[in-house]
Amino acid sequence: MSLLVVGSVAIDDIETPFGKAVNVLGGSAVYIAVAASYFTPNVRLVGIVGGDYPQEAINFLKERHIDLEGLEIVKDGKTFHWTGRYHHDLNNRDTLALNLNVFEKFNPKIPESYKKSKYICLGNIDPVLQRRVLEQVEKPKLVVGDTMNFWIDTKRDELIKTFPMFDAFILNDSEARLLTNEPNLLRAARKIRAMGAKTLIIKKGEHGALLFHEDQVFSAPAYPLEDIFDPTGAGDTFAAGFTAWLVKTDDLSYENFKRAVIYGSAMASFCVEKVSVDGLRDLTYLKIQDRFRAFKELSRFEE
Amino acid sequence: MSLLVVGSVAIDDIETPFGKAVNVLGGSAVYIAVAASYFTPNVRLVGIVGGDYPQEAINFLKERHIDLEGLEIVKDGKTFHWTGRYHHDLNNRDTLALNLNVFEKFNPKIPESYKKSKYICLGNIDPVLQRRVLEQVEKPKLVVGDTMNFWIDTKRDELIKTFPMFDAFILNDSEARLLTNEPNLLRAARKIRAMGAKTLIIKKGEHGALLFHEDQVFSAPAYPLEDIFDPTGAGDTFAAGFTAWLVKTDDLSYENFKRAVIYGSAMASFCVEKVSVDGLRDLTYLKIQDRFRAFKELSRFEE
Numbered sequence: 166m167s168l169l170v171v172g173s174v175a176i177d178d179i180e181t182p183f184g185k186a187v188n189v190l191g192g193s194a195v196y197i198a199v200a201a202s203y204f205t206p207n208v209r210l211v212g213i214v215g216g217d218y219p220q221e222a223i224n225f226l227k228e229r230h231i232d233l234e235g236l237e238i239v240k241d242g243k244t245f246h247w248t249g250r251y252h253h254d255l256n257n258r259d260t261l262a263l264n265l266n267v268f269e270k271f272n273p274k275i276p277e278s279y280k281k282s283k284y285i286c287l288g289n290i291d292p293v294l295q296r297r298v299l300e301q302v303e304k305p306k307l308v309v310g311d312t313m314n315f316w317i318d319t320k321r322d323e324l325i326k327t328f329p330m331f332d333a334f335i336l337n338d339s340e341a342r343l344l345t346n347e348p349n350l351l352r353a354a355r356k357i358r359a360m361g362a363k364t365l366i367i368k369k370g371e372h373g374a375l376l377f378h379e380d381q382v383f384s385a386p387a388y389p390l391e392d393i394f395d396p397t398g399a400g401d402t403f404a405a406g407f408t409a410w411l412v413k414t415d416d417l418s419y420e421n422f423k424r425a426v427i428y429g430s431a432m433a434s435f436c437v438e439k440v441s442v443d444g445l446r447d448l449t450y451l452k453i454q455d456r457f458r459a460f461k462e463l464s465r466f467e468e
Numbered sequence: 469m470s471l472l473v474v475g476s477v478a479i480d481d482i483e484t485p486f487g488k489a490v491n492v493l494g495g496s497a498v499y500i501a502v503a504a505s506y507f508t509p510n511v512r513l514v515g516i517v518g519g520d521y522p523q524e525a526i527n528f529l530k531e532r533h534i535d536l537e538g539l540e541i542v543k544d545g546k547t548f549h550w551t552g553r554y555h556h557d558l559n560n561r562d563t564l565a566l567n568l569n570v571f572e573k574f575n576p577k578i579p580e581s582y583k584k585s586k587y588i589c590l591g592n593i594d595p596v597l598q599r600r601v602l603e604q605v606e607k608p609k610l611v612v613g614d615t616m617n618f619w620i621d622t623k624r625d626e627l628i629k630t631f632p633m634f635d636a637f638i639l640n641d642s643e644a645r646l647l648t649n650e651p652n653l654l655r656a657a658r659k660i661r662a663m664g665a666k667t668l669i670i671k672k673g674e675h676g677a678l679l680f681h682e683d684q685v686f687s688a689p690a691y692p693l694e695d696i697f698d699p700t701g702a703g704d705t706f707a708a709g710f711t712a713w714l715v716k717t718d719d720l721s722y723e724n725f726k727r728a729v730i731y732g733s734a735m736a737s738f739c740v741e742k743v744s745v746d747g748l749r750d751l752t753y754l755k756i757q758d759r760f761r762a763f764k765e766l767s768r769f770e771e
Contacts, residue, residue, distance in 0.1 A: 253651065254651035255651070256651075348556065348557035348558070348559075349674075349693075349694060349696070350674065351692050351693065351694040352694050355694070369675060371652075371653065372672060372675035372676070373675070373676075373687070373689075375692075382692050382766060383766065383767070383769070384676070384689035384690070384692070384766050384767050385767075385769075386676075386687035386689070386767070387687070389654045389678075389685050389687070390652075390654065391652060391654040391655050391658070393652070420769070420770065423769040424769055424770075424771075427769060457771070458771070461769070461771065463685060463686065463687050464686070464687050464688075464689070464767050466686070466688075466723070466726040466727055466730060466764070467723065467727075468727075468760070468761070468764065
């Protein structure tokens with residue numbers, strides 16, 4: 166099964182209480198594609214970079230057998246560059262500099278060879294672009310859409326218009342509250358689903374995640390991490406693990422959606438242990454399965 | 469098996485976004501005793517009230533077959549009275565008035581007939597008084613201790629001195645952070661256990677609870693409630709459900725501690741659905757078991 170990933174490709178400067186990383190790999194499409202590559206050999210990336218995008222980065226993505234036919238390289242342009250600083254508690258961050266560069270004019274073009282992708286994971290880009298992607302593909306089996314507070318603030322109506330096109334929509338707790346003006350997450354979820362998001366996942370960071378599917382609710386724990394090094398990309402790798410498990414198993418039952426949420430949580434837990442995509446560099450499928458089992462052990466109880 | 473409950477007995481005025489309740493039953497010992505009474509017929513209460521404590525309240529506690537030999541009634545005194553207001557999100561509250569009255573001089577005297585109680589649940593009273601209780605009893609099998617931010621702020625050292633006397637210590641996430649100055653709850657838990665709290669439970673409100681026991685961590689989900697009416701007593705009923713399940717089963721294994729955390733969560737979920745102790749008035753053991761199973765359904769996934 167093939168997975169089409171669309172999102173940002175960026176170079177990041179990240180400051181955490183533990184140190185500073187300069188010119189490291191970033192962007193939702195990169196986090197998603199790299200994380201998903203541990204589940205399926207058929208990851209296809211659509212994004213845009215400038216001529217300055219490092220060859221090492223290209224090489225790394227190719228080593229992870231990610232298809233880069235859809236990566237547009239604007240030779241005389243510069244790659245999207247984000248500079249951010251995390252607060253002491255790592256739950257909040259400030260964007261210190263945001264240079265969209267070539268990403269400002271990103272207009273995703275889906276290569277012919279990608280158009281029959283059965284699974285699609287849309288990273289947090291402009292919801293108008295997310296829709297434009299879906300207009301170019303042939304009947305996918307599953308579309309997973311992610312977003313971020315920026316689009317809720319600036320393109321709320323456009324975002325809501327995308328909901329019926331997503332088979333699963335992912336956002337975090339503060340975004341759910343922002344979107345609905347509801348402090349209670351259950352009520353927030355009910356409102357978002359009433360807006361058209363069939364299956365909804367609310368990520369709660371250190372508190373796990375909630376999956377809403379038909380009339381069911383599933384509560385996934387968070388992996389107990391004492392050392393969170395860099396939260397950047399955690400949401401993207403969550404979406405990746407979730408989608409890629411469904412790609413790998415091609416089973417869209419509720420039981421398998423629950424497993425997918427755990428795989429998403431597992432991938433996010435690897436991601437935050439190191440800076441940038443470093444937590445996703447030396448994984449193996451065995452390590453991922455071990456962590457899945459650790460989640461099971463963490464939340465299992467018998468009557 | 470018998471359960472000794474020591475804590476405050478109060479009359480509350482509670483304001484929530486949904487309305488105001490005046491002169492309703494409150495106090496940690498009352499919440500704990502009432503919730504525990506659904507698990508065991510041998511609940512013994514130690515507390516203090518004034519001559520103004522309503523006869524209906526006494527009748528209600530007796531109907532719940534709670535032993536009141538340890539309830540000291542100061543005829544010419546007034547009962548502890550708390551007035552509080554919850555914020556819009558129900559996660560924060562302001563104490564508008566605090567009249568300790570007879571509770572100010574509370575010096576728990578354990579009746580002879582209570583001294584062999586095998587299980588003890590200490591509500592959030594002054595840690596010095598918690599120790600004084602333990603000095604009066606004969607080798608209990610299990611002591612569960614609760615606390616609150618007030619004691620962390622004002623009697624930190626006295627509180628820490630009690631830790632080695634508790635078999636299980638319960639506090640909430642903000643209290644754990646306050647006590648340790650650690651935003652990461654896993655690190656906070658490690659520090660509190662290093663202070664002498666063997667088995668530790670951190671309650672996270674709408675995000676569930678974490679149990680730390682030996683080298684194990686268990687993550688319990690929260691029951692998905694759209695309508696939280698009054699959070700008063702949720703922590704006390706959590707402690708009650710946790711302790712009372714252990715009383716009922718007399719099994720102190722890790723597997724049973726996990727179940728106890730779920731029963732604690734279940735009782736707290738009933739408590740917050742109505743004002744004061746009203747959510748605990750018309751329960752049945754069957755209803756409690758049904759909710760336990762709902763927790764299982766909520767968090768269960770298979771490999």
